[in-house]
Amino acid sequence: MTRKGSSYTISILGVFGALIILQAYIPMIGYIRIFPAWPAISTIHLTVILGGVLLGVRGGAGLGLLWGTISLIKAYTSATDPMTLLLFQNPVIAIVPRVMVGIVAALVFNYIAKNVRTGTGATVKMVAAGVAGALTNTGLVIGFTWLFFASRAAQVVPGADASNLGWLLIAALAINAMAEAAMAAVVTPILGTVLLQVQHRHRKA
Template sequence: MTQRGKAYNIAIIGILGALIILQAYIPMVGYVQIFPAWPAISTIHLTVIIGGIVLGYGGGASLGLLWGLTSLIRAYTSATDPVTLLLFRNPIIAIVPRVMVGLVAAFIFHQLFKKKQTPLAQTVKMVFAGVVGALTNTLLVIGFTWLMFASKAAQIVPGADATNLGWLLMTALAINAVAEALLGGIVTPILGHALLRFRRK
């Protein structure tokens, strides 16, 4: 990598990292609360996904780690709903899915159809990375919750038990998952192309 490329990567990861912190702590920016006592819809996954696309595995994972750490801190200091309060105080649930978002986005964009580098192919890969990256976070949060809280299912969802907790969480978070996936599919190619175009100049 050239000196200019290294400087670009450092600048972008700094900007995106600062953006994640702002998103995490400015109300209705990184977490959009639609219904009271309901988990907020996140927009921070967009920043992590774009980081994975533009910066690769290391950048995507680092930004995901930062997102996870802010989730963990917010769960202790400023949780806005019972689910966040209960789940995201667990470091595994708070951090691992967020890191995987960056890694999955980087893998999809940089490894799938590597020989296809046309603008259309890049757009398709960005859309795919945006959608799958968003769903990665939701599904891993649900999966880890089921693994770690199955014996305490009723604390998370009233009336739940170890056998149906996963399905109940998927149903409860369906609105969030769809909204976050749509955002990922729409916003990722717009911002991703802009940053990659700037990198080539």
């Protein structure tokens, strides 16, 4: 990577990192709460997905790591619902799914039809990257929750047991998953197209 490219990457990481921090700590910006006792719908995944699209696997993973670390800290210092308090104090549940959001989005956009970065093809790839990134987060949270809490499932969902915890979590988090995937499918190509054009002009300058 050239010095110019490195400076651009650091600048974008700085801007997106600051945005993630603001989203995490300003009420109803990074987390939209519908039900008081249930996990909020996130918008932070949008920033991580866009980072993966623009900056590749390392950039996406780095932004995901920042998001996951903040999730872990907030679970210990300012959890707003019982499930967040219970689940996201586990570093694996808090961090790994967030890191994978950026990695999956980067892989989908940058490694499928690598040379297609404009036009309809790029739009389709960004929609796919957004949906895949969003569902990766929800899917891994559910998977890790089952892995760590199967033996005490009733702590997570009253009346649950090891055999049905995963299905109950899928049903319970379906609204969050669909909302986050829909947002990613819409926002990623809209903002991503503009940001890729800026990136292209910067590289040509």
